[in-house]
Amino acid sequence: MTRRSLKLLHTSDLHLGSDIYPDEALLGFEQVLRLAVDRSVDAVIVAGDLFDNRGVTPQLIGEAFRRFGALRRPVVVLPGNHDTALTNGSFDRRSLPEGVHLLLKPGGEMVDLEHLGEPLGLSVWGEPVYDHSPAFRPMGALQPRCSENWYIGMAHGLVTDSDPYDEYSSKITPAELAAADCDYVALGHVHVFRDVTSGEGAPAFYSGAPSGGRSPTAVIVSMDPEAGVTVEAVQLKR
Ligand SMILES: [Mn+2]
Numbered sequence: 001m002t003r004r005s006l007k008l009l010h011t012s013d014l015h016l017g018s019d020i021y022p023d024e025a026l027l028g029f030e031q032v033l034r035l036a037v038d039r040s041v042d043a044v045i046v047a048g049d050l051f052d053n054r055g056v057t058p059q060l061i062g063e064a065f066r067r068f069g070a071l072r073r074p075v076v077v078l079p080g081n082h083d084t085a086l087t088n089g090s091f092d093r094r095s096l097p098e099g100v101h102l103l104l105k106p107g108g109e110m111v112d113l114e115h116l117g118e119p120l121g122l123s124v125w126g127e128p129v130y131d132h133s134p135a136f137r138p139m140g141a142l143q144p145r146c147s148e149n150w151y152i153g154m155a156h157g158l159v160t161d162s163d164p165y166d167e168y169s170s171k172i173t174p175a176e177l178a179a180a181d182c183d184y185v186a187l188g189h190v191h192v193f194r195d196v197t198s199g200e201g202a203p204a205f206y207s208g209a210p211s212g213g214r215s216p217t218a219v220i221v222s223m224d225p226e227a228g229v230t231v232e233a234v235q236l237k238r
Contacts, residue, residue: 003150003225004121009036010219012047012156012188013209015082016064017056021212024238025052028211029064031236032218036071039220042120043073043113047188047207048080048129048156056085062095069097074113076101076124080156080188081132081170103128103154108141112149123147125182126154132169139176139185150223153182156189159196159204174198184221184229193217193233203229210236 011032018025036044050064068075077100079086086102093102101111101124108127113120125143129136138155145151157170159177170189177185178201185204187196192215193208208217216236223229 003148003223005222005224006042006120006122006150007039008152008221008223009039009041009044010047010186010205010207010221011044011210012080012186012207013049013191013212014046015049015052015209015212017060018052018212024211028209028216028236029067031216032210033067033071035218035220035234035236036073041073041220042115043122044068044071044075045124045152045154045186046075046077047126047154047186048078049082049188050077050080051083051085053082054084054088061085061091065096065100068100072099073115074099074101074120076103076111076113076126076154078103078126078154078156078188079128081129083129087128087130106130108143110143110146112147119149121149122152123149124152124154129156129170134166134169134171136170137172137176138170139172139180142176142180142182145181151182153180153185153202155185155187157187158189159187177201177204180204183223184231186221193219195231203231205231208233214238
């Protein structure tokens with residue numbers, strides 16, 4: 001088996017259309033787009049909360065996806081609990097530019113990415129947040145690896161090992177992360193860069209948000225057949 005080296009940009013929690021920091025959110029988005037180009041990444045993965053609330057305008061949604069399409073490389077967007085403008089049934093996936101994938105299927109779905117008609121050798125799975133409640137387990141339905149591709153699991157939720165009253169919504173446990181048969185787990189929901197790798201499991205990271213906090217970040221993931229998976233947190237400007 002020969003896998004090729006791939007470089008990815010992992011981001012989350014952009015909160016475009018935020019009613020608290022709309023300008024900063026846009027600035028964060030611009031920095032993410034620039035980083036994708038500057039680092040010549042092969043794909044961009046957005047682990048939830050691209051948009052802030054159900055009131056974001058169709059214009060903003062269209063423009064954000066248009067900008068992703070203009071990157072001319074695959075982009076995968078997983079809806080988080082804030083992306084109700086994408087999950088409320090009003091969004092038409094057919095309006096997405098070529099190469100931009102929005103994971104909308106309840107129960108989760110897998111995409112095999114392509115670039116210029118050629119397989120990239122990368123599969124990405126994620127289950128969108130339709131029910132942000134303790135009943136929803138974002139990693140609970142992770143599909144087993146089904147090819148020799150690099151395999152990334154995406155999830156938007158809270159990694160915790162301490163929830164005695166089962167009260168946390170969209171919970172992800174360290175045991176689920178340890179058992180995930182992936183090469184990398186791209187997480188969103190916590191707005192701070194964090195390594196949550198569990199035991200011998202795949203590297204699992206929160207990318208941190210590119211805006212809205214004191215330490216905006218995005219993550220560059222390098223996947224190399226020899227060196228394995230390495231993760232770099234890139235500090236963005238406020
Ligand atoms: Mn969230």
